[in-house]
Amino acid sequence: xxxxxxxxxxxxxxxxxxxxxxxxxxxxxxxxxxxxxxxxxxxxxxxxxxxxxxxxxxxxxxxxxxxxxxxxxxxxxxxxxxxxxxxxxxxxxxxxxxxxxxxxxxxxxxxxxxxxxxxxxxxxxxxxxxxxxxxxxxxxxxxxxxxxxxxxxxxxxxxxxxxxxxxxxxxxxxxxxxxxxxxxxxxxxxxxxxxxxxxxxxxxxxxxxxxxxxxxxxxxxxxxxxxxxxxxxxxxxxxxxxxxxxxxxxxxxxxxxxxxxxxxxxxxxxxxxxxxxxxxxxxxxxxxxxxxxxxxxxxxxxxxxxxxxxxxxxxxxxxxxxxxxxxxxxxxxxxxxxxxxxxxxxxxxxxxxxx
Amino acid sequence: xxxxxxxxxxxxxxxxxxxxxxxxxxxxxxxxxxxxxxxxxxxxxxxxxxxxxxxxxxxxxxxxxxxxxxxxxxxxxxxxxxxxxxxxxxxxxxxxxxxxxxxxxxxxxxxxxxxxxxxxxxxxxxxxxxxxxxxxxxxxxxxxxxxxxxxxxxxxxxxxxxxxxxxxxxxxxxxxxxxxxxxxxxxxxxxxxxxxxxxxxxxxxxxxxxxxxxxxxxxxxxxxxxxxxxxxxxxxxxxxxxxxxxxxxxxxxxxxxxxxxxxxxxxxxxxxxxxxxxxxxxxxxxxxxxxxxxxxxxxxxxxxxxxxxxxxxxxxxxxxxxxxxxxxxxxxxxxxxxxxxxxxxxxxxxxxxxxxxxxxxxxxxxxxxxxxxxxxxxxxxxxxxxxxxxxxxxxxxxxxxxxxxxxxxxxxxxxxxxxxxxxxxxxxxxx
Numbered sequence: 150x151x152x153x154x155x156x157x158x159x160x161x162x163x164x165x166x167x168x169x170x171x172x173x174x175x176x177x178x179x180x181x182x183x184x185x186x187x188x189x190x191x192x193x194x195x196x197x198x199x200x201x202x203x204x205x206x207x208x209x210x211x212x213x214x215x216x217x218x219x220x221x222x223x224x225x226x227x228x229x230x231x232x233x234x235x236x237x238x239x240x241x242x243x244x245x246x247x248x249x250x251x252x253x254x255x256x257x258x259x260x261x262x263x264x265x266x267x268x269x270x271x272x273x274x275x276x277x278x279x280x281x282x283x284x285x286x287x288x289x290x291x292x293x294x295x296x297x298x299x300x301x302x303x304x305x306x307x308x309x310x311x312x313x314x315x316x317x318x319x320x321x322x323x324x325x326x327x328x329x330x331x332x333x334x335x336x337x338x339x340x341x342x343x344x345x346x347x348x349x350x351x352x353x354x355x356x357x358x359x360x361x362x363x364x365x366x367x368x369x370x371x372x373x374x375x376x377x378x379x380x381x382x383x384x385x386x387x388x389x390x391x392x393x394x395x396x397x398x399x400x401x402x403x404x405x406x407x408x409x410x411x412x413x414x415x416x417x418x419x420x421x422x423x424x425x426x427x428x429x430x431x432x433x434x435x436x437x438x439x440x441x442x443x444x445x446x447x448x449x450x451x452x453x454x455x456x457x458x459x460x461x462x463x464x465x466x467x468x469x470x471x472x473x474x475x476x477x478x479x480x481x482x483x484x485x486x487x488x489x490x491x492x493x494x495x496x497x498x499x500x501x502x503x504x
Numbered sequence: 505x506x507x508x509x510x511x512x513x514x515x516x517x518x519x520x521x522x523x524x525x526x527x528x529x530x531x532x533x534x535x536x537x538x539x540x541x542x543x544x545x546x547x548x549x550x551x552x553x554x555x556x557x558x559x560x561x562x563x564x565x566x567x568x569x570x571x572x573x574x575x576x577x578x579x580x581x582x583x584x585x586x587x588x589x590x591x592x593x594x595x596x597x598x599x600x601x602x603x604x605x606x607x608x609x610x611x612x613x614x615x616x617x618x619x620x621x622x623x624x625x626x627x628x629x630x631x632x633x634x635x636x637x638x639x640x641x642x643x644x645x646x647x648x649x650x651x652x653x654x655x656x657x658x659x660x661x662x663x664x665x666x667x668x669x670x671x672x673x674x675x676x677x678x679x680x681x682x683x684x685x686x687x688x689x690x691x692x693x694x695x696x697x698x699x700x701x702x703x704x705x706x707x708x709x710x711x712x713x714x715x716x717x718x719x720x721x722x723x724x725x726x727x728x729x730x731x732x733x734x735x736x737x738x739x740x741x742x743x744x745x746x747x748x749x750x751x752x753x754x755x756x757x758x759x760x761x762x763x764x765x766x767x768x769x770x771x772x773x774x775x776x777x778x779x780x781x782x783x784x785x786x787x788x789x790x791x792x793x794x795x796x797x798x799x800x801x802x803x804x805x806x807x808x809x810x811x812x813x814x815x816x817x818x819x820x821x822x823x824x825x826x827x828x829x830x831x832x833x834x835x836x837x838x839x840x841x842x843x844x845x846x847x848x849x850x851x852x853x854x855x856x857x858x859x860x861x862x863x864x865x866x867x868x869x870x871x872x873x874x875x876x877x878x879x880x881x882x883x884x885x886x887x888x889x890x891x892x893x894x895x896x897x898x899x900x901x902x903x904x905x906x907x908x909x910x911x912x913x914x915x916x917x918x919x920x921x922x923x924x925x926x927x928x929x930x931x932x933x934x935x
Contacts, residue, residue, distance in 0.1 A: 304545040308552060308935075316916065316934050319862075319883045326857060327910045343839030343907040347852040349859065363861035379861070400548040400935055 153193045154238045161186065161429065162263035163436035164247075164272070166413065168421040171255035175246060182260060182427050183244045189429020191237040198231060200224045245269050248279065248413055253295055254385045256281070256410030257421050262436070272414060276354060278362055278379050280412035283405055285392040287372040290402035294389035298404075306401040311369045317398040318364050318376070321391075325361045332357045352381065359383035361391065373406075415442075554933045556599045558612065559591035559913055562926025563894035566608040568626035569926060570594050572650035587895035589902065591913050591929060596623070596652060600930055605873070605923025606672025606708070609633060612652060612928070613667040613679070621667050622679060623652035630675040632690035655679075657687055672923075673708030680706045686715060709761040709779075715744055720755030722747045722768055722798075734766060734778035736797045749797035751776055762872055763816035768798065773808030775801045775821060783817040783833035787846035803829070803848050815872030818890075826866020826882065827853060834875060837889045840906045855908045856881055873922030879908065884916025886929060894925040 151159075169178050204220040228234060245266040247259030261269035287306035291298030332353035335342045345351045353360065361380045368375040376395070378388065389405040396403025411418050420438070422431055564574040565586055571594065574585040598614035598621075609626025611633070624633030629647050634655040636646040657679065659665050669680040676690030680703055691711075705716040712726025712733050723744035724733040734747045751768060754776070758769045764780035777786045778798040789799045803809065807823040818832030829848035830836045836843070837851050856879065858865045867887075869880040876890025876897060887908040888897045895902055898911045915931040 300542070302545060303542060304547060308548050308550045313935060316884075319885075320916075320934060322862070323857060323883075323885050323910055324912070326859075327912065330909075338840060338903065338906060340839040340841045346907055347838075347854055349854045363859055365861050398934065 152196055152238065154190050154195065157190055157193055157429070157433075158239065158242070158263065160433055161190075161242075161436060163265040164259060164261045164268055164416075164439055165432055165435035166257050166259045166416040166421045167427060168418070168423055169250050169255055169258040170424065171253060171407070174252050175249050175258060178258060179244055179246050179260065182432070183242060185427050186242060186244070186262065186429050186432060187237070187239055190239045190242070195232060195238070198226045201227050247273055250410060251385045253297075253389075254408035254410065256408075257413045257416055257418060258410075259413050259416055262432070265436075275414075276352065276381060277414040278381050279383065279410055279414070281378050281380065281383075281388055282367075282407075282409045282411055283376045283378060283388055283392050284407040284409075285374050285376065285395065285403045286406055287374070287396060287399075287401050287403050289404050290393060290396065291404050294386070294393040294405055296404045296406045302402055304402045306372055306399075309371060309399050309401055311366065313399060314366055314369060314374065314395070317395055318366060320398070321395070322361065322364050325364075328358065328360050329353070329362065332360065357382050359387045374403075548935060552935060554915075554935060556918075557915065557931045557933065558594045558596055558600050558603070559929045559931055560594045560610075560926065561588045561591050561898040562896040562923070564588050564926075566626050566926075567648045567650040568605070568608055568610045568923065570610065570625040570650070570652045575650055587902070589895045589898065590900050591898055591911065594652070594928075602667065602669050603919070603921045603928045603930060604670045604672040604677070604708075605921045605926060605928055606632060606677060607674045607710075607874075607924050609649075609672065609677075610921075610923070610926070610928055611655070611670040611672055611677055611679070613670045615666045615668070617663055617666060619662050620654040622655040622657060622670065624655045624677075625649045625652050630691040632672065632675055632677050634689050655689075657681075659684055669706060671706045671708040671713075673713065674710040676708065676711075676713070678706040678708055678713055688713065705759060707759045707761050707766075709766060710763050712761070712766075713744075714759045714761055714766060716756055716759045716768075720757065720771065722751060722756050722759055724766075734796065734798045738794070738796055747778075747798055749776075749778065750800045751798040758811060760812050760814045760872075762814050762874060765814050765819065767801075767812040767814050767819065767821075769809050769812045769821075773810070773824070775803055775809045775812060777801045777819075784844060784846040785814075785817075785819045785832045805850075806848055811870055813870045813872040813877070815877070815890075816874040818872065818875075818877070820870050820872060820877055820879075821848070822867050822870050822879075826868065827851075828856075828867050828870060828879060830877070835890045835904055835906055837877060837907055851908060856887055857883070857885060857910075869919065871920055871922050873927065874924045876922065877908075878920045878922050878927065880917050880920055884918070884932070886911045886913055886917040886920060888927075896923070896925045896927055898927060 167178060167182065169175060203223055203225050205223050207219045207221050243263055243266055245261045247269055250256060250258055286296065287309060288303060289300050290302045291300055329352050330346065333351040334354065335345065335351060342351065359380060359382045361378050363379040365377055366374060367377050376392070385408050388408050392403050392405040420435065422435055560569040562569065564571065567575060569588060571592065574588065577584055596612065598616050600612045601615040603610065603612045609624065609628065609632050611622065611624045613622045626633070626649060628636055628645060628649050631645060633649055636649055636653055638644045638646055665681045665683045667679060668682050671678045676688060679687045681687070686703055686706055703715050704718045707714040712724060715723040723746050724735060725744045726733060734749065735745050736748065755771045756768045757771045760767050765777065765785045766779045768776045770776065776798045777789070778795045781787060781790060781795055782793045786795055786801060789801050806821065806829050807825060809821050810824050812821045818830060818834045818836060820828060820830045822828055828851045830851060831845045831848050833844040836845060836849065838849055842849065853865065856865060856867055866882055867879045868882045871878045873896060875893055876888060879887045888899065888911055889905045889908045890897070892902055892904045897905055899905060899909050913929060913931055915933045917929050918932050919930045921928045
């Protein structure tokens with residue numbers, strides 16, 4: 150028989166995202182979320198414990214009849230199942246972390262509870278892109294590329310204009326787009342390579358160098374500037390290095406003042422839970438929302454499949470059919486706008502069906 | 505503000521720790537030094553203009569790349585470099601404004617008024633680079649020129665005229681000046697043009713030449729066996745004659761030719777073609793293999809044509825939206841399966857760098873070599889595709905490239921010239 154705590158735990162299983170503040174190690178965030186969930190789970194009113202029938206010795210006049218033992222029947226609670234003896238029902242729950250964020254950065258951090266960890270594994274293996282906002286400042290260069298590091302050099306920046314910055318960003322983007330093609334393990338001489346490149350689907354599978362799939366400047370007020378980047382296989386130190394390299398290309402120097410992840414796969418800043426929302430109740434709401442959005446996606450995919458079957462198109466190969474499915478997945482979940490590997494097309498449906 | 509050091513490449517080592525109460529080197533103990541200490545470097549001034557450079561790549565043994573150490577190494581330990589597979593910087597005396605690649609030779613020109621404004625390198629067996637006097641004898645000319653050497657033009661006013669454009673064919677070259685008309689050199693030299701035809705553009709085919717005047721008329725001369733002169737006959741023409749056919753009365757804004765097929769783009773976006781059509785270049789107009797008179801080529805779905813480029817067996821045009829259409833025979837750029845097409849096929853713009861972050865990237869210039877294409881986008885990126893003849897694509901490999909591939913060039917590409925087995929790019933630095 151499931152206790153209320155176990156029922157609540159079943160409702161807590163799934164994926165959700167929190168907003169990790171900067172200056173904090175990701176493990177602390179995970180630990181505090183786990184502690185709060187445990188508090189919530191153990192605070193549920195527990196069922197009354199089992200009772201057993203025991204024959205208790207009656208306190209009578211022992212001195213009078215020492216040989217006779219009178220026993221009375223009583224229903225007493227089982228001491229071995231008493232909560233003070235057994236301890237709280239949940240002492241540890243599995244809370245997993247998706248793509249990690251280092252202590253300097255902030256932003257969306259995906260966590261999974263219980264059975265959701267299996268889906269989290271698939272989520273991490275699928276090649277999704279992540280969006281970041283990088284704050285930069287011209288004028289200094291430090292040893293760890295952030296404004297808290299040791300200053301290595303200072304230089305002028307009054308020659309930098311938005312036009313020059315855009316030219317440098319275009320050049321960097323070009324280099325990264327070429328890297329996308331080079332790291333994909335597809336034979337460049339095949340027709341498949343051309344078709345995937347024309348659709349923008351060529352890219353590295355599994356581990357590779359960090360690659361920026363898109364870069365643009367959204368704010369420019371010298372000495373400060375803000376870049377929005379979309380990347381795969383990245384580390385936050387790499388992104389700070391990108392800001393540093395932008396400064397070098399402009400014949401000046403730049404440091405990164407902040408790295409903020411605004412999107413991780415389908416999880417955006419809107420879905421992220423703030424510090425005061427790291428309670429069991431809010432997490433349950435977030436997971437419920439995640440499950441319902443997944444169901445909506447599945448429904449839309451099956452609808453697209455039905456319309457494909459109703460209008461049989463002889464020229465539609467399985468390749469194209471999967472591509473329409475993945476477009477539906479991509480547009481709905483914002484996984485990426487057209488940068489999914491061929492393996493991902495099949496796995497994405499499998500991932501959705503998992504839980 | 506701290507003192508300003510104008511120093512280009514030196515590094516000034518900080519003079520020790522300024523404030524350190526504990527004498528330790530950890531980050532925690534050293535307080536954050538604010539901007540009041542240390543020099544501030546200035547690498548670039550406010551009025552810095554971008555510099556112009558020339559990059560070359562391809563087959564080097566003809567000397568067409570202009571780098572003698574590739575053919576004749578400086579030191580005995582080095583080996584000659586036969587193929588330069590990635591762009592290599594060519595140092596030039598002046599800023600180069602126009603370049604052209606022929607069959608094993610190159611001409612580069614600058615728009616200065618100085619005496620030397622035209623340099624040539626590569627094959628010179630037919631004097632395509634003019635007379636290059638040897639060191640040993642006054643009457644002999646070098647057969648191979650390994651370095652950019654000045655080409656002497658018999659100008660009436662050498663210090664007033666500027667070179668506007670150069671063009672190279674198989675064994676001849678044309679030089680267009682702003683005041684003194686067109687000069688031609690090389691095989692089948694068709695006389696010195698001292699005439700005052702006011703020319704706008706010249707184009708060299710394999711063995712024929714096309715001249716485009718300011719008023720939009722096209723003149724042609726040369727070898728006409730495939731009808732590439734467009735004069736209505738298949739014989740040689742030794743003096744430039746105006747073209748008729750569908751081109752009469754039409755104002756042409758650009759002509760292009762490289763092999764035996766020629767194309768012209770009119771000012772209102774129509775495409776006209778004549779010459780060889782064995783490879784389906786003009787198959788939408790005619791079933792014959794040669795057209796000796798210009799005919800209008802109707803292109804479905806292309807829109808207004810802005811630029812056209814003709815290769816040996818393939819043809820490409822750009823429309824006003826910056827989309828590229830290719831047809832003909834060979835590696836057309838849509839994968840290994842598409843090897844010939846008689847109708848224009850558009851190359852998807854995602855291959856030229858159009859993403860959701862940059863939705864407005866478009867191709868601004870298209871050029872054809874004998875067996876390959878080169879496209880320059882409006883952001884200054886160079887894309888090449890086609891047959892990689894002796895490393896002419898510049899992608900670092902010797903294999904053919906079946907769809908547009910970015911060439912890594914340090915800077916923004918302004919213009920590119922394609923030859924048979926080498927290419928020249930005029931590049932502007934980013935800053």
